[in-house]
Amino acid sequence: MVCSVFYLQKGLPSGGLFAYHQLEDKIVFSAQAICTGESQRGEIIMRKTAKAMALLTAASMIMTAFTPVYAESTDDTAAVDWENGDNIKAIKEKGVITVATGTYVPFEYRDDDNNIVGFDIDLAQYIADKLGVDMEVTDMEFQSIVPSIQNGEYDFSIAAMYKTDERCEVVDMSKSYCDSGMILAVKEDSEYADTIKSLADCDGLKVAVKEGATSYNVAQSFLDENPDVSYEIVQYKDTVGCVSDLLAGRVDVVVNDLLNQKILSQEYEGTKIVCDPFTHAENAIAVQKGKDDLLAFINECIDDYYADGTYDALWTKWIDASGDGEEAASAAEDTAE
Numbered sequence: 001m002v003c004s005v006f007y008l009q010k011g012l013p014s015g016g017l018f019a020y021h022q023l024e025d026k027i028v029f030s031a032q033a034i035c036t037g038e039s040q041r042g043e044i045i046m047r048k049t050a051k052a053m054a055l056l057t058a059a060s061m062i063m064t065a066f067t068p069v070y071a072e073s074t075d076d077t078a079a080v081d082w083e084n085g086d087n088i089k090a091i092k093e094k095g096v097i098t099v100a101t102g103t104y105v106p107f108e109y110r111d112d113d114n115n116i117v118g119f120d121i122d123l124a125q126y127i128a129d130k131l132g133v134d135m136e137v138t139d140m141e142f143q144s145i146v147p148s149i150q151n152g153e154y155d156f157s158i159a160a161m162y163k164t165d166e167r168c169e170v171v172d173m174s175k176s177y178c179d180s181g182m183i184l185a186v187k188e189d190s191e192y193a194d195t196i197k198s199l200a201d202c203d204g205l206k207v208a209v210k211e212g213a214t215s216y217n218v219a220q221s222f223l224d225e226n227p228d229v230s231y232e233i234v235q236y237k238d239t240v241g242c243v244s245d246l247l248a249g250r251v252d253v254v255v256n257d258l259l260n261q262k263i264l265s266q267e268y269e270g271t272k273i274v275c276d277p278f279t280h281a282e283n284a285i286a287v288q289k290g291k292d293d294l295l296a297f298i299n300e301c302i303d304d305y306y307a308d309g310t311y312d313a314l315w316t317k318w319i320d321a322s323g324d325g326e327e328a329a330s331a332a333e334d335t336a337e
Helices: 050-065 086-094 119-131 142-150 214-225 239-248 258-267 292-307 310-318 325-336
Strands: 002-008 015-022 026-033 040-047 067-070 096-101 134-139 178-180 182-187 206-210 232-236 253-257 271-273 281-283
Touching: 086 096, 086 119, 086 292, 096 119, 096 142, 119 134, 119 292, 119 310, 178 258, 182 214, 182 239, 182 258, 206 214, 206 239, 214 232, 214 253, 232 239, 239 253, 239 258, 239 271, 253 258, 258 271, 292 310
Parallel strands: 096 134, 206 232, 206 253
Antiparallel strands: 002 015, 002 067, 015 026, 026 040, 178 281, 182 253, 182 271
């Protein structure tokens, strides 16, 4: 079972994640602050003892002091015998697992040697290694990814894709492998830098979003639900285009994922995140519906990746400024060119 709570700490300009992962014989407690400044993480691994369960209870009580935005993610595949599944057998027989992805720094992008790299790509390789097969990755426009999985063109997709009810209607999605949320960003010297705190403050402005992504859905849904607010939604194929036009003065506000914006802000100086995450989202892996064995295997890999330190390593490498986040930020500028 995996349960995570995303919270915004009352009265403080920061937010974060507390999570626990109950495995067969131990519990992994982790906490991570993700805010407009630096991020900090911590993790404790304990065996399932009375002391550990007491700590779990205490941690749950502590979380009531925060404002919850999202509560629980469950795994319905734990009982599936994936090792004898037809889809797993087919992948092993062909010796390669095929992966669909997009372009979204620092999760997936092309480096200076034109290789597809990033947080998600390393996790996909981890999954392939667990199965003992090679990996073949194809990048494409974001809005083409879900249809390609629906049609069975690839074994799974990993593309910093939020797990939503709409997507779960057409594909099956794994448990969360990384949590984030939507924020707003403006130019530091903008006249709106100190006045915009939410979409309600964007009346009469131009709001940049990624085409077909959650940022568009959030911006459009807010308009639908708040007829007294009116702003122009400008769609871009990637978030680099959003930020580039923000700095050029062609749009006033960007709606973006916090983690992506943190990386872009390292390269594109002059941008400012003006609010804490106002949504919570789980990044998840998508597979074609009916491939229960493959989904169960992927969920087991995600459990392992939290427990064995892989998540920590990938976070440090790709998202913390001390890791290859700087390399990812540089790649963001190359993408814009």
